[in-house]
Amino acid sequence: MAKAPKVTDPDKMSRRQQFVQTYRMAKKTDRRIGLWILGSFLVAAAVGFVLFSILPGQGWIGLVIAIVGALMFGTLTALIVFGRRAQKAAYGQMDGQPGAAAAALRMLKRGWKTDPAIAFNRQQDVVHRVVGPPGIVLIGEGNANRLRPLLAGEKRKHERVASDIPIHELVCGNEPGQVPLGKLARTVTKLGRQVKPAQMTDVLNRLKALDANRSALPLPKGPVPTSMRGMRQNMKGR
Template sequence: MAKKDPSKPGRIKQIIETYQLTRKNDPRIGWILLGVFLLAGGAGFALVLLLLRGSLVFPIVFGVLTGILGVLIVFGRRAQRAALGSIEGQPGAAAAALGMLRRGWKTDPAIAFTKQQDVIHRLVGPPGIVLIAEGNPNRLKPLMASERRKHERVAAETPIHEVYVGDGPGEVPLTKLVKHVSKLGRNIKPAQMTDVLARLKALDANRSNVPLPKGPVPTSMKGARQNMRGR
């Protein structure tokens, strides 16, 4: 039997920590979750009571379970939003947010950047290649054009998408980044993705060994994601 890693908090502690983090950015979370529990639980109770007249035991149990399910769904979404809000504006926030994606995606943070810490991250998944820029759009556009040409040379048949993270016109807010890239379509299959990754590995091997720009890349999204999954 595998021993529990003492450095990792238990599931209950993880949930408490996630709730505390969420409450800092969403002070009404407690009342919202209570309301969700009462509404969802009440609806579940009433539905089963109408279908199964007689004993109240099953309607009560079903109502409680429905309320808990509603709380988990709402809490998960608001916790994710709060975690994104806590890192918004930090260098590398987009790369950290992309960690919320499920399996089947490959993220390469800061494949290109400027001296002012404007960066381009690369995401490879079902849509193809997604180049994600965060920082000053005016400084990023020539860098994005350069990266697009490099990627087209090694993966000409693979769709390449450009995404600018921000709150300006034509930009995608950080809180909607994961949802946005998930809706870009399914253009390549897993076998094709393996070939694309091999081509990109060759491309990256030819890049000059320039150090990353100064400034920490936020890691709080990783912890929040693990907490939400109960790891």
């Protein structure tokens, strides 16, 4: 009997392994990602070489400075292009799959607390929750009509324990009035700053009491990419 392939936790991978895994994942849907990375490196390296050639320095010293500058410019630009195209490819693969919104919310930085699938129904429509500077953000994922009462019920529950905290509602999807998957994390961060860091601990403690009465729900299984955290680390070169 064949053994199942071993899955490596992205957090335990080296930086090089994360790059390789992210590149392979992106290559499945973005066939030209390699050409984009190479092209951006060459163009930026040429610009960097010209710019650093203008700096004072003659002979081999000036040449070395120009080459180093070209490599720096080229590498930085290639990393930016790689990160953006890999992120776009990952969102394209996840879009429409159960749990995609929860995976996209992993792109949020420190200062945010994400709780996936705090509410659900039999049709696998789910509500995720994010707590951060804007307050409490309830994010629905699934059928819009079925999500409406689900979100309304969750909002009432949260208002009972955190009436003084702003509560926002979003629906992840591609229909009018919904937030596309690729813009979800950015939309959440643009909701403003209405809760001070000192209030966060109090809010989270109140929500623990609310969540204590919930039944646990594992996220629906599906081919959702698991390298989003590694990708976020790769994109720090931006």
